[in-house]
Amino acid sequence: MFSKTCQYGIRAILYLAVHTSEDKKLGVEQISNGLDIPKHFLAKILQQLTKHHLASSSKGRNGGFYLNTENKNSSLLKVIHAIDGSDVFSLCILGLPECSSQNPCSLHQEALKQRSAMLKILEDQDIQQIAKRIDLKHIKI
Amino acid sequence: MFSKTCQYGIRAILYLAVHTSEDKKLGVEQISNGLDIPKHFLAKILQQLTKHHLASSSKGRNGGFYLNTENKNSSLLKVIHAIDGSDVFSLCILGLPECSSQNPCSLHQEALKQRSAMLKILEDQDIQQIAKRIDLKHIKI
DNA sequence: AGATAAAAAGAGTTTTATATCTTATTTAAA
DNA sequence: TTTAAATAAGATATAAAACTCTTTTTATCT
Numbered sequence: 001m002f003s004k005t006c007q008y009g010i011r012a013i014l015y016l017a018v019h020t021s022e023d024k025k026l027g028v029e030q031i032s033n034g035l036d037i038p039k040h041f042l043a044k045i046l047q048q049l050t051k052h053h054l055a056s057s058s059k060g061r062n063g064g065f066y067l068n069t070e071n072k073n074s075s076l077l078k079v080i081h082a083i084d085g086s087d088v089f090s091l092c093i094l095g096l097p098e099c100s101s102q103n104p105c106s107l108h109q110e111a112l113k114q115r116s117a118m119l120k121i122l123e124d125q126d127i128q129q130i131a132k133r134i135d136l137k138h139i140k141i
Numbered sequence: 142m143f144s145k146t147c148q149y150g151i152r153a154i155l156y157l158a159v160h161t162s163e164d165k166k167l168g169v170e171q172i173s174n175g176l177d178i179p180k181h182f183l184a185k186i187l188q189q190l191t192k193h194h195l196a197s198s199s200k201g202r203n204g205g206f207y208l209n210t211e212n213k214n215s216s217l218l219k220v221i222h223a224i225d226g227s228d229v230f231s232l233c234i235l236g237l238p239e240c241s242s243q244n245p246c247s248l249h250q251e252a253l254k255q256r257s258a259m260l261k262i263l264e265d266q267d268i269q270q271i272a273k274r275i276d277l278k279h280i281k282i
Numbered sequence: 283a284g285a286t287a288a289a290a291a292g293a294g295t296t297t298t299a300t301a302t303c304t305t306a307t308t309t310a311a312a
Numbered sequence: 313t314t315t316a317a318a319t320a321a322g323a324t325a326t327a328a329a330a331c332t333c334t335t336t337t338t339a340t341c342t
Contacts, residue, residue: 001142004330007236014247027288041331047290060339063288095148096281106155106271106280110262118255121248130247139247140237145300168318182301188320201309204318 006083008037009045013079014141016055016067017131025057025064035141045083052082072128080122089115147224149178150186154220155282157196157208158272166198166205176282186224193223213269221263230256 002010015035020026028046032039046065049055054074057065080088092099093111101108134141143151156176161167169187173180187206190196195215198206221229233240234252242249275282 001234004236007234010248011235025288038331040333043289044291044331050289057289058339059287059289059337061287061341063339065289093142093148094152095145099281104280106275106282107151107259107262110259114255114259117258118248118251121251134247139245140240141247166318179301181303184319185301185321191319198319199309200307200317200319202311202315202317204309206319 002080002088003084005041005045006080008035008042009049009079009083010076011035011141012037012042012046013049013055013067013076013127014131014134016065017072017127018134018141020064020066022066022068025062025066027064031065049079049082052078054079054082067127072131073126075123075126076130077119077122089119143221143229144225146182146186147221149176149183150190150220150224151217152176152282153178153183153187154190154196154208154217154268155272155275157206158213158268159275159282161205161207163207163209166203166207168205172206190220190223193219195220195223208268213272214267216264216267217271218260218263230260 012031012035015031016026019034026034028039028043031037031046032042035042046055046057050057050065053071055065055071056068057063092105093107094105096105099105099108101112133139153172153176156172157167160175167175169180169184172178172187173183176183187196187198191198191206194212196206196212197209198204233246234248235246237246240246240249242253274280
């Protein structure tokens with residue numbers, strides 16, 4: 001479903017949502033330790049997310065990555081779009097180039113159903129809401 | 142979701158379900174032309190499926206690949222298991238090694254929902270049924 | 283100003299997935 | 313028994329994804 005890069009990206013964003021704010025930043029090393037993700041690889045992903053304004057960063061001493069309010073009001077869907085591209089949820093599940101409701105493949109209907117439930121939470125709930133749930137229910141990231 | 146190999150495998154099985162029988166076999170070349178899948182690559186996949194008794198083949202003149210009745214009564218889920226392994230539908234969507242209902246990741250519930258709809262058709266409907274639907278509704282493979 | 287600590291950027295490597303090519307083997311019809 | 317049509321197997325090539333390393337830039341602290 002999601003590339004490893006994207007999985008890492010989602011988890012990193014959630015981690016930042018739970019642990020950081022405008023005045024509580026974290027360095028790549030800390031995040032990478034907390035999530036058990038290769039450090040340099042994670043750095044790339046965080047840079048990418050920062051470019052897309054889905055995370056924030058500041059350079060220099062006491063710098064680090066964090067989510068500001070705007071970032072926390074964004075959605076995981078945007079994170080996914082930024083990393084895996086905007087058609088993860090529309091590409092044909094059987095890889096057919098021209099698959100649509102008009103001209104469906106044999107699993108098209110089921111793929112639609114399958115995706116709608118997932119899409120809903122990914123775009124309706126903002127990151128802060130998910131972070132809150134993680135915090136309350138002690139869900140792991 | 143599915144690897145390309147698996148997508149090819151599913152499509153090949155459905156193609157065989159629609160176009161072949163015990164006494165109407167097709168060679169790799171014809172199938173590969175019909176589905177626009179690289180010939181040699183498809184050959185490997187068909188061999189793999191034949192080994193798993195999900196397709197049938199006969200060598201020599203007038204040989205080829207086909208589905209016998211037993212094959213047609215099998216399910217796409219078995220095809221998927223044979224190619225992508227048996228935990229495509231249970232692996233954590235965020236890649237966490239120890240994700241379960243007891244100890245879920247932040248998207249666990251949605252992943253479950255998402256997958257159940259798809260799983261249902263993949264294991265409940267047999268291949269022949271899907272082939273019939275393809276035939277009747279002129280769905281492409 | 284200079285040392286330091288952090289992200290950003292770029293280049294490079296490794297691994298895995300996908301695809302191709304070549305040769306051998308099997309089978310059955312002619 | 314020759315031959316054509318197919319599968320089977322193994323080696324190799326290519327491309328994409330995952331991961332690493334090094335250098336540069338920037339901000340802060342002393």
